[in-house]
Amino acid sequence: MRDMTFPANKSAQQTAPALRMRDVRLSLGGRHVLDSLNLCIDTHGVTALMGPNGTGKTQALRLMHGLIRPTAGTVTWNDTPAEAKTSTQALVFQKPVLLRRSVAANIDFVLKARRGDRSRRDALLDHVGLLDKARQPARALSGGEAQRLALARALALDPQVLLLDEPTASLDPGSVLAIERIITQAAHQGVKVILVTHDVGQARRLADDVVFLHRGRVAEHSPAHQFFPRPQSAVARDFINGRIVV
Numbered sequence: 001m002r003d004m005t006f007p008a009n010k011s012a013q014q015t016a017p018a019l020r021m022r023d024v025r026l027s028l029g030g031r032h033v034l035d036s037l038n039l040c041i042d043t044h045g046v047t048a049l050m051g052p053n054g055t056g057k058t059q060a061l062r063l064m065h066g067l068i069r070p071t072a073g074t075v076t077w078n079d080t081p082a083e084a085k086t087s088t089q090a091l092v093f094q095k096p097v098l099l100r101r102s103v104a105a106n107i108d109f110v111l112k113a114r115r116g117d118r119s120r121r122d123a124l125l126d127h128v129g130l131l132d133k134a135r136q137p138a139r140a141l142s143g144g145e146a147q148r149l150a151l152a153r154a155l156a157l158d159p160q161v162l163l164l165d166e167p168t169a170s171l172d173p174g175s176v177l178a179i180e181r182i183i184t185q186a187a188h189q190g191v192k193v194i195l196v197t198h199d200v201g202q203a204r205r206l207a208d209d210v211v212f213l214h215r216g217r218v219a220e221h222s223p224a225h226q227f228f229p230r231p232q233s234a235v236a237r238d239f240i241n242g243r244i245v246v
């Protein structure tokens with residue numbers, strides 16, 4: 001796996017936009033999944049979005065990416081509604097859907113759609129350690145390899161913002177570290193990363209700040225260096241200490 005700079009990544013070289021969620025409510029199936037959610041996320045670094053199962057992290061990511069609209073309230077990136085910003089962002093799902101084509105063709109598809117430089121494909125695959133599998137069917141990749149391909153595909157979009165939903169769930173420690181390295185490098189290149197993770201160790205390793213969601217609201221938003229040693233909310237404290245939070 002080779003380090004890589006993103007010379008074609010012009011948008012990420014600009015300052016990434018800041019996220020504002022104001023008085024957001026999201027109702028699904030007659031239930032308020034998110035309610036009175038207010039959040040400001042800075043333009044730099046890695047933000048970890050944490051919280052117990054079912055607390056609304058995935059739905060919050062979908063709102064941030066403009067895939068869905070809030071029932072009430074606003075979600076904006078530098079005052080532009082999230083649904084108008086999707087071309088400068090990439091979202092990688094927990095179980096990425098890959099095209100029924102080769103590994104290389106999955107990247108080509110994105111580069112072509114973006115009128116990008118196809119020669120970047122090999123550099124991207126090398127960056128995620130998949131160059132030797134370029135001709136293999138993408139759907140035959142292991143879980144960790146599929147996640148790395150999904151990340152390469154997302155980076156091929158030259159995103160200013162990378163939204164990641166549990167990118168290392170159920171991967172072995174080596175695969176986790178490989179993916180964390182890709183995430184760290186993207187952040188160092190100026191890509192804003194918002195990462196949903198249940199892995200406290202991972203959040204400690206990667207995050208600059210932590211948003212802790214509980215029952216559809218922000219229970220706490222703190223710099224990582226404060227959050228882990230001195231969480232302000234009882235729910236975050238219990239979560240970090242491995243106690244069950246519902």
Ligand SMILES: Nc1ncnc2c1ncn2[C@@H]1O[C@H](COP(=O)(O)OP(=O)(O)OP(=O)(O)O)[C@@H](O)[C@H]1O
Pocket residue numbers: 028029033051052053054055056057058059060
């Ligand atoms: N289409 C839907 N209709 C009704 N409820 C839904 C729908 N989609 C999600 N929900 C509910 O919204 C809540 C939040 O779901 P979400 O997937 O955002 O949680 P999460 O914090 O990401 O959970 P996990 O950590 O388990 O992945 C859950 O209670 C879920 O059951």
